[in-house]
Amino acid sequence: MEREQEELQSLGLFGIYREACMIIFKWRRIFSQITLSLVLPLSVIFLAHIESNVLLSRIFNMEFVIHSTRADNPIHKRFYHRVSSEWAYFWLFKFVYFTFLLIFSLLSTAAVVYTIACVYTAREATFKKVMRVVPKVWKRLMVTFLWTFLVFLVYNLVAVLIFFIWAVTDGDNTVSVVFFFIILICYAVGFVYLTVLWQLASVVSVLEDKYGFKAMLKSKELIKGKMWVAIVFFFKLNFSLYATQYVFQYFVVSAWPLRFEYRIGVGLLCFLLLLMLILFGLVIQTIIYFVCKSYHQESIDKSALSEHLEVLLGEYERLKPQDIQLKESEWHTSKIRATFASSGSQLAFSVKKAITKNST
Structure with missing residues (x-):
């Protein structure tokens, strides 16, 4: 991110x-530390989602056996008692999975965005500083995520309502099928658009004073003109x-007829590729933020951005309007006191001079 604003746009x-690759390569030490501490657990969690797919497949097989066998069959009884516990385990696994996925994705986003901003402002970026900032920024990202979740919830509820109306009113004909696919395409486009807004809003939440719904509105304005690049x-x-x-x-989890060492090799390659993809994606979404700001001719003030990063780090406390007024009132008070002190000293000197003159 060492380009000028005119080059970025x-x-x-x-x-x-190319810009992302250059940044990662040049600052490979700090990015390696972020990868090992945050992106690596995120990759493990991402791959752990396969377990839920395996578990769901096993549950469906049990359900099929239950419905295809008689109630007095021993297999039916065994699966009937097991399926409820399997469903409970499935939903517990899903809850734990999404919780840790959310935590580490937000932490990774905060760390990478802050590091890229430090690179852009020529500030020293150390792993210790990054980890000091991450907990503070994480709260802002969580607020943005909650607002995004609410928007997605409303969006999906409206989509379900539209699909329900279509299912109730439309008949089984060609026009109905075409209309269904039109609705489906519109839903997919809207879903992708909201996801892109969320990614950019996460960067806004770190680098600006806006977060939550305001960050989403800001990202909506920024993405104009660069929508296709982001999509x-x-x-x-x-x-x-x-x-x-x-x-x-x-090739690794399923019962594929590969030798054990080949499965280990494929698994390691997939894991390394996943690490690089996640890190690469986080860096790129930050660069897209700066590109969008440059495209809209919004000034990227490095000094202001550096000041914002200092506030996040806790090295600098930005003065609020009431603080400025307090400083001004203190200055005026001290000036008045100095004036009175000067006047008093002059008066005392005049009196002393008059007394001396009269005595002589």
Whole structure:
């Protein structure tokens, strides 16, 4: 991110990729530390989601056996008593999975965004400083996530209502099928758009004083003009992530007839690729933020950004308006006191001079 603002606004998708690679390579030490401490657990959690797929498949098999056998069958009885506990384990696993996924994704986002901002402002970025900032920024990111979750919830409820109305009113004909696919495409476009807004709003929450719904509105303004760049990046990144997960599940987890050492090798390759993809994605979404600001001719004030980073770090406390008024009142008070003191000393000197003159 060592480019000037004029150069940033002209960066396309491949230019952003090249910029991300240059930053990661040049600052590989700090990014390696962030990867080992935050991105690595996030990758493990991401791959752990395969366990839920395996568990769900086992539950469906049990349900099939239960419905296809008689009630007095011993297999039916055994599976009937097991399926409820399997469902409980499944939902518990899902809850734990999404909780840790959210925590480490927000922590990783905070660490990478802060580091990129330090690189851009030529500030010293050490792992200790980054980890001091992350807990403070994490709260802002959580507020933004909760607002995003609420928006997604409303969006999905409206989508379900529309699909329900379609299912009730439309008949079984060609027009109905076409209308269904139109609704489905519109839903997918809206879902991708909201996801892109959330990613950019996360960066806004770290680098600006806006978070929550205000950060989403800010990201909505920033993304204009660079929407296709963000969408293409979103599809390429998510396709790569899920392709890696699929290869890991198919060749490592599933009963694929591969030798054990080959499965270990494929698993390590998938894991390393996942590490690089997650780190690469976090760096790129931060660069896209700066590109969008440059594209809209918004001034990227390095001194103001550096001051904001100092506030996050706790090295600098920004003065509030009431603090400024207090400082001004204190200055006026001290000035009045100095004036009175000066006048008093002059008066005392005059009196002393008059007394001396009269005595002589």
